[in-house]
Amino acid sequence: MGSFAQRHPIWAAIIAAAVAIALWLIFAIWPEWLTDLIGAKKIFLNALFNGITLGALYFFVASGFTLIFGLMRNVNLAHGSLYLFGGYVGYEFATWTGYWLLAFPAAFIIVAVLGIAMQTLVFQRMEGEELRQTLVTIGISIVIADLLLWIWGGDFYNIQLPSWLIGPMDTFFITGVSRRTGEFIFLKYPMVRLVILAASIVVGIGMWLLLNRTRIGMIIRAGVDDREMLASTGVRIQLVFIGVFAFGAGLAGVAGVVGGSFQSLAPGEDIRFLLASLVVVIVGGMGSITGAALGALIIGVAEQFGSVYFPTYAVVLTFVIMVAVLAFRPQGLMGRA
């Protein structure tokens, strides 16, 4: 932090000012003129929280994507299909057993097994041929998308939430002052989204600890930096590859359950989440978990603010951000040159 402020004093000042303004917008009671200018604070806070929780979902999807990319240089364009498949698997398990929480391990394990199959049967045979691997993932995504359409049809699916997650929850964010009584009005926010946000923070920190504080994490980080050197030190790199691919695929499956719980599952969602993770990873920097978190947050918030304040071009806004990042920092915000 300190070194960043010393190296880029102007940027540090701009970021500090932006953070201060954001904090003021979140915690202060808005004056009349601001409400007149951009609408009620409740709308703003809702957009912000929706953006952050959407970012949490994007982080689930994109972290697996970026991990697989960082280690194996494999742009897995079938990642969106793994997401959708995980969602359907979770749906089946949740309706079959009646326990929402069981959907998560089920989706993780089954999609991870699919990931292991993909890595051992397909990608291991064309190691080092990055373009060919990417083309194969396109083929796999076409096939999986059609198989999913075959099995589950074109309907919308929604994973039923348990009762303790349904309904709003009071938060301590003030949206305004009541005109009649003069009391503060607090923001009510859906419980499930807050739980998902908390879960993604836990997963994010867990992944950070795993990568930075354990031996396996050390091996993975070494592999991201230099695969050949790592292999030559005697690490069984194929096992590491399989493990990371399984983990990344499993995360995509879990993300599918999350997405199916507070949004819906349908054909086409695979492409949507593939694109979201592409943009997140491009913005955040390829192969970086922190970058994925930052990118997911930026894209999620931008998407929600876009859909609230200029609804027509909400989707385009995310791509504008991507193009801007590419133009000025091609390696991504957290990527290494």
Add this chain to the structure above:
Amino acid sequence: MATIDTHGNGLSSPSWFERIPAYYYFIGIVLISMPVFAGDFVLFQIFGWSFILGVISLSLMFLAGYGGMVSLAQMTIAGLAGYMVAIFGNSAIETISQGWPWYIAISLALLISVLFGTIVGWLAVRTEGIYTIMITLAIASAFFYFTRQNYVIFNGFSGFNGVLPPRLFGIDWRHPIAFYYLTLFWALAAYFTVVYISRAPFGLALQGVRDNARRMAALGYNVTAHRVAAYSFASLLAGIGGILLTWQSAQISPGTAGIGPAIDILVIAVIGGLRHPIGPFIGAFIYVLLKTFATDVLISFGLAGERFQLLIGLGFLVIVFWSPDGILGLWQRFQDSRNRDPLTGRGGREL
């Protein structure tokens, strides 16, 4: 197929029409006389569509095969050209279409698509290899969503219909025979231009950049400029293909240049082969045949006709898996196995 230019010694060089291999004449005669024995449906839907998709995939093949840059934005550029023809020329949406003469509309459309393609290229060449795929895919989807949301210029979800080619020389260019020759002409023009450019200094430098960008930079070539120029040229091809595509279906909508079609263009180019400009046309022909008849074939085997996508996906997977150079690669292997040289172990013919 490199037999055309291997006679560079000038001494006993045969006259130019003798140097053209016999199968060029054969294919040429078959293509030109096609309307004699093919029906309207085959001319318009099968061949017309194959040539158009071939031209668009050829632009991708040019970038990927000679430049080493796989761009998924080629369909987007084609779609943009189609939109521009609809906007500046005539369509059924008279509130938006300007109704300008065809020569202005077409040249503006091509100009804008080349400009757009150049900007895409400028963005895409900042990254390399697989990153390019990701970025161009993102650009393609941004265009798709933008055109779907924008009603002022792009007329949103429904797009434009009634986009017809001009009645030049008193001919209805959407008549199957006329349209067949129109698309054939542009397919041949695009094909021979790419063949020519691949041997011109620019094309050779581009291939050098593909093989070793660093060395080319050390030799004094401007690597970025070559790559961006390749994008500009490819956008011209894609733009031509896009205009023809719009005329063929007489409409353009966001779905024309969606994510699915963008990937289809890549599938076509890869199935055909990225080694030689004929590949995309072979791929397009196979794709069109599959798309037109697969449903019937699947139903006749007792399967559901909607599984067409599965067939395409599996075919693509098989091709990429076993023959990275597509159908052309299979042909090359067949040649190699047939006239194997006992000393070198390679085929007797150089492709």
